[in-house]
Amino acid sequence: MFLLAEGTADAGAIGYLYTYGPLVLMFVVLYFLLIRPQQKRQKTRNQMLGSLKKGDKVVTIGGLHGTIMEITDDICVLRVNDATKMTFDRSAINAVSQSTAAKE
Known part of the structure; x- marks a missing residue:
């Protein structure tokens, strides 16, 4: 049992x-x-x-290629061509295609 x-x-x-x-x-x-x-x-x-800094070449989420001209904590100004500057949120950056550190 x-x-x-x-x-x-x-x-x-x-x-x-x-x-x-x-x-x-x-x-x-x-x-x-x-x-x-x-x-x-x-x-x-x-x-x-x-690690983003001025001079980096980046690609946005929308596929726009540009160079960082100004950057703050939450805003990034990109130069798309010689005459066009566009303002994006920092979080809209998708990838860095060429860094200024790589140039040096």
């Missing part, structure tokens, strides 16, 4: 493992496939936006 009660307790513990195990496994897989890579991309983007 005692062995039967002990066996049912183990079966209950195994039942919890079968019930919650796939849920935990799914969360771990989603973390490593979705959440962690997104956090890394966001970190590198924030570093890129923080």
